[in-house]
């Protein structure tokens with residue numbers, strides 16, 4: 001009889017195949033540890049982070065994410081971006097995170113390191129997460145695009161379309177309860193809208209089983225510090241719905 005974790009993995013693989021991701025990952029030759037092994041388990045005594053899912057489901061989510069990551073690493077759908085990249089930037093965090101932060105695209109620091117939100121905007125995002133009494137490693141952090149656009153320009157519609165199967169498969173695998181879109185590109189891509197971020201804030205949306213809240217991008221806050229008050233209002237709304245006491 002099929003075990004629970006085997007069934008969960010099979011279902012995730014079926015949904016990846018439905019999203020157009022059909023190749024099995026090649027064995028890793030780099031010295032980097034396999035993604036499933038790099039995912040840290042989280043403490044059991046925190047209010048927000050862990051989904052409380054069965055260990056078998058967490059294993060299935062980690063396995064599915066490893067497959068998608070592998071696909072992303074060899075992706076050349078956006079030929080120019082693929083040719084210029086140093087690293088793809090997949091995402092980081094627990095495979096069963098309750099909360100995903102969804103940004104726009106890697107910048108220079110992220111392209112160099114392969115990790116999302118590690119530059120100045122990333123440091124501000126970490127402060128925002130910590131102000132919410134969470135830790136960066138408690139949440140999943142990912143972007144719409146997995147490759148850096150030249151000059152940090154906003155993603156083009158074709159690029160978003162090319163990356164959509166990847167970020168949708170990531171959300172499908174993680175199955176977060178909450179998604180926080182950071183800025184216009186992420187909000188518009190996820191919600192398939194052209195409404196500006198100012199009109200998307202302070203409203204709840206759904207994406208699959210996740211509740212979605214949009215706020216300003218940390219890079220915008222670096223240019224417009226007075227908007228930090230608005231982001232904090234958004235975070236209070238999010239934490240209240242998550243049951244996190246501030």
Ligand code: URA
Pocket residue numbers: 103104105106107110115116117118119121122143219
């Ligand atoms: N901005 C983003 O949207 N994502 C990153 O990873 C870094 C900066």
